[in-house]
Amino acid sequence: MSPLEGAQRAASQGPPEASSQVDPQASPPAAVEAVDVRRSYRVGSGQVDALRGVSVSIRPGDYVALIGPSGSGKSTLMHLLGLLDRPTSGQVLVAGRDTRTLDDDGLAELRNRTIGFVFQAFQLLARTTAVDNVALPLIYRGAGRRERRDRAVAALEAVGLGHRLDHRPAQLSGGEQQRVAIARALVGEPSLLLADEPTGNLDSVTGAEVMATLERLNRERGVAVMLVTHDRDVAARAGRQIRMRDGLVVDPATAAPVAWGPDS
Amino acid sequence: MKLGEAFSSALTALRANRLRSVLTMLGVIIGVAAVVILVAIGSGAKREVERQVEGLGSNLILVVPGQVQFGSAPALSRLQLEDAAFLGRLVGNQDAVAVTVSSGEQVRVGNRMVFANVNGTTETVPLVFDRPLARGRYLSGADVETRRRVAVLGSQTARDLFGDVEPVGRQVTIAGVRFRVIGVFTEIGSTFGVSRDLEVHVPVSAAQRLFGVERIDAIAVKAPNLDAIGPLQSRIIAALQDKYEGETFSAVTQTQILGTVGSILGLLTIVLAAIAGISLVVGGVGVSNIMLVSVRERTREIGLRKALGARQRDVLAQFLVEAVVLTTVGGLIGMGLGVGAALAADRFTQLPAEIAWWSLALAFGVSVAVGVFFGVFPARRAGSLDPVVALRTE
Numbered sequence: 001m002s003p004l005e006g007a008q009r010a011a012s013q014g015p016p017e018a019s020s021q022v023d024p025q026a027s028p029p030a031a032v033e034a035v036d037v038r039r040s041y042r043v044g045s046g047q048v049d050a051l052r053g054v055s056v057s058i059r060p061g062d063y064v065a066l067i068g069p070s071g072s073g074k075s076t077l078m079h080l081l082g083l084l085d086r087p088t089s090g091q092v093l094v095a096g097r098d099t100r101t102l103d104d105d106g107l108a109e110l111r112n113r114t115i116g117f118v119f120q121a122f123q124l125l126a127r128t129t130a131v132d133n134v135a136l137p138l139i140y141r142g143a144g145r146r147e148r149r150d151r152a153v154a155a156l157e158a159v160g161l162g163h164r165l166d167h168r169p170a171q172l173s174g175g176e177q178q179r180v181a182i183a184r185a186l187v188g189e190p191s192l193l194l195a196d197e198p199t200g201n202l203d204s205v206t207g208a209e210v211m212a213t214l215e216r217l218n219r220e221r222g223v224a225v226m227l228v229t230h231d232r233d234v235a236a237r238a239g240r241q242i243r244m245r246d247g248l249v250v251d252p253a254t255a256a257p258v259a260w261g262p263d264s
Numbered sequence: 265m266k267l268g269e270a271f272s273s274a275l276t277a278l279r280a281n282r283l284r285s286v287l288t289m290l291g292v293i294i295g296v297a298a299v300v301i302l303v304a305i306g307s308g309a310k311r312e313v314e315r316q317v318e319g320l321g322s323n324l325i326l327v328v329p330g331q332v333q334f335g336s337a338p339a340l341s342r343l344q345l346e347d348a349a350f351l352g353r354l355v356g357n358q359d360a361v362a363v364t365v366s367s368g369e370q371v372r373v374g375n376r377m378v379f380a381n382v383n384g385t386t387e388t389v390p391l392v393f394d395r396p397l398a399r400g401r402y403l404s405g406a407d408v409e410t411r412r413r414v415a416v417l418g419s420q421t422a423r424d425l426f427g428d429v430e431p432v433g434r435q436v437t438i439a440g441v442r443f444r445v446i447g448v449f450t451e452i453g454s455t456f457g458v459s460r461d462l463e464v465h466v467p468v469s470a471a472q473r474l475f476g477v478e479r480i481d482a483i484a485v486k487a488p489n490l491d492a493i494g495p496l497q498s499r500i501i502a503a504l505q506d507k508y509e510g511e512t513f514s515a516v517t518q519t520q521i522l523g524t525v526g527s528i529l530g531l532l533t534i535v536l537a538a539i540a541g542i543s544l545v546v547g548g549v550g551v552s553n554i555m556l557v558s559v560r561e562r563t564r565e566i567g568l569r570k571a572l573g574a575r576q577r578d579v580l581a582q583f584l585v586e587a588v589v590l591t592t593v594g595g596l597i598g599m600g601l602g603v604g605a606a607l608a609a610d611r612f613t614q615l616p617a618e619i620a621w622w623s624l625a626l627a628f629g630v631s632v633a634v635g636v637f638f639g640v641f642p643a644r645r646a647g648s649l650d651p652v653v654a655l656r657t658e
């Protein structure tokens with residue numbers, strides 16, 4: 001099957017009734033879906049095709065690992081799915097909604113409400129306490145101070161850091177910092193959490209802690225998780241793996257929800 | 265993002281770089297302080313001159329030869345003593361006319377000596393001007409007619425020459441000629457540090473002989489009321505130009521003097537303020553510069569905020585508010601320093617200074633405007649950063 005066929009299927013058909021966890025009557029739209037997205041960069045006089053027609057679909061509650069060699073386009077795809085960037089062609093749908101019509105501010109708003117990011121380098125504000133770091137996304141929703149703090153505290157408690165509220169990033173271990181970042185990604189109750197190599201800067205023990213946190217949140221809260229990893233064990237624990245190479249999904253079938261089955 | 269959030273995040277950012285914030289503010293502080301001080305001194309000078317001109321008396325017309333023009337040398341006077349009587353007849357009241365011929369002369373008592381403005385006048389001076397006496401009497405008509413060598417001293421002249429001794433009845437030597445003191449003026453005070461009480465009034469007749477001149481310098485005419493000033497002005501000029509064909513004369517009123525002096529000092533004040541304003545602009549450029557550095561330093565923070573849902577205007581607002589807080593706080597400090605310095609100058613130096621409240625409002629407005637103007641470019645740059653690129657920055 002060509003990537004294009006995969007894309008058409010993902011775009012037009014939607015999941016068949018075979019789905020086990022989801023009520024077939026409701027058949028909710030994918031949390032986020034990329035349809036034949038391409039992303040090219042102009043470099044000097046030439047052009048780099050980072051993505052060359054990729055279609056993936058992440059359903060609510062999915063737990064997906066995005067794997068592939070360095071330079072295969074994983075981060076580029078994550079940026080597109082996270083509405084941080086726009087495809088050169090193709091479309092990205094969030095909860096069934098076409099995002100091509102949105103301007104930058106519209107994307108920012110949608111991102112704020114539906115997507116949480118976890119970065120390899122944590123990206124915490126250095127001079128800001130854990131609880132204020134976590135509350136940051138809520139500021140851009142116009143939430144009041146009280147509400148922000150309450151929700152940030154709850155999010156930190158959910159990642160097991162209820163006792164580190166007023167610590168600054170420098171006063172936290174790497175694993176703790178990444179859990180603060182996870183709490184920040186969660187605080188706005190997004191439907192999708194995108195994590196680009198979340199354990200890349202951590203040793204294996206703290207990395208496992210962070211992974212356990214992500215898995216638990218996926219299980220308990222049903223938030224869809226898509227993570228990029230170079231770690232086989234981490235990838236193996238995911239419900240589904242999407243492998244990329246040279247800007248393409250290697251086996252496009254995996255790009256669709258597992259419940260479809262490779263032959264559906 | 266609400267404005268309040270923008271403010272608290274701006275304050276956090278500025279506090280984090282306290283020294284840099286203060287140094288950046290310094291340009292604005294100095295600029296605003298300079299504007300406030302210079303305007304205060306300009307207004308103080310203007311008020312002082314006004315006080316002086318108004319203190320002369322009311323409804324005065326000053327008649328001088330030639331065309332009155334600031335910056336040009338006074339014309340050679342053709343005015344004679346008899347012109348005073350002529351104008352007295354014109355206005356129908358000899359008591360409303362006073363003359364002056366003046367010269368700076370040495371005035372001595374024993375070995376004490378001052379250099380004073382010696383003014384030859386008529387007995388009508390107390391009727392025309394507001395010059396009350398502290399002691400003794402003023403010149404009389406007989407003093408003027410008989411060219412008596414009598415003198416009325418300014419309070420400073422009296423103090424310098426006689427100290428605590430009662431001057432009335434004693435002798436002073438003016439340019440080598442002895443005069444008897446008959447009175448002492450009350451004190452007026454000083455303008456720009458120059459005492460206005462360092463003068464001597466003598467009969468105009470005696471003064472002309474003393475100075476070796478026939479002329480008089482000016483004639484002062486007191487109009488009966490405010491409304492009479494205008495018509496009287498033109499009648500005086502017409503009559504004098506009739507009398508001295510081919511000559512020009514000017515009759516200026518206090519209002520005109522105040523207007524001219526006021527506009528000159530007003531212009532001076534504006535020029536001074538504008539010069540000081542340049543440093544404010546330089547301060548603004550400094551703010552712009554530092555904000556650009558700050559945007560660059562915090563590129564990753566900007567990328568992060570955008571990834572978390574900050575819109576372009578949220579980021580723009582954050583940096584703009586930061587710039588405006590910088591210049592506004594700088595402006596407030598500058599205003600405080602300026603007011604303090606102006607009040608100190610007024611109190612402890614001879615420079616009169618008067619805080620012009622409009623200059624404070626202006627300085628505040630300009631500080632805010634400088635922040636907006638010079639902050640907008642860096643803030644827009646921050647707002648339009650691509651989040652992917654920004655997040656990748658080291």
Ligand SMILES: Nc1ncnc2c1ncn2[C@@H]1O[C@H](COP(=O)(O)OP(=O)(O)OP(=O)(O)O)[C@@H](O)[C@H]1O
Pocket residue numbers: 041042043048049050068069070071072073074075076077
């Ligand atoms: N801004 C850019 N300008 C030019 N080329 C870019 C840009 N961003 C990415 N690329 C190129 O696109 C390709 C895919 O990059 P991407 O970062 O998505 O890879 P990746 O799979 O995340 O790799 P890694 O595992 O090393 O993080 C690479 O060849 C990269 O050089």
Ligand SMILES: [Mg+2]
Pocket residue numbers: 074075076196
């Ligand atoms: Mg990558």
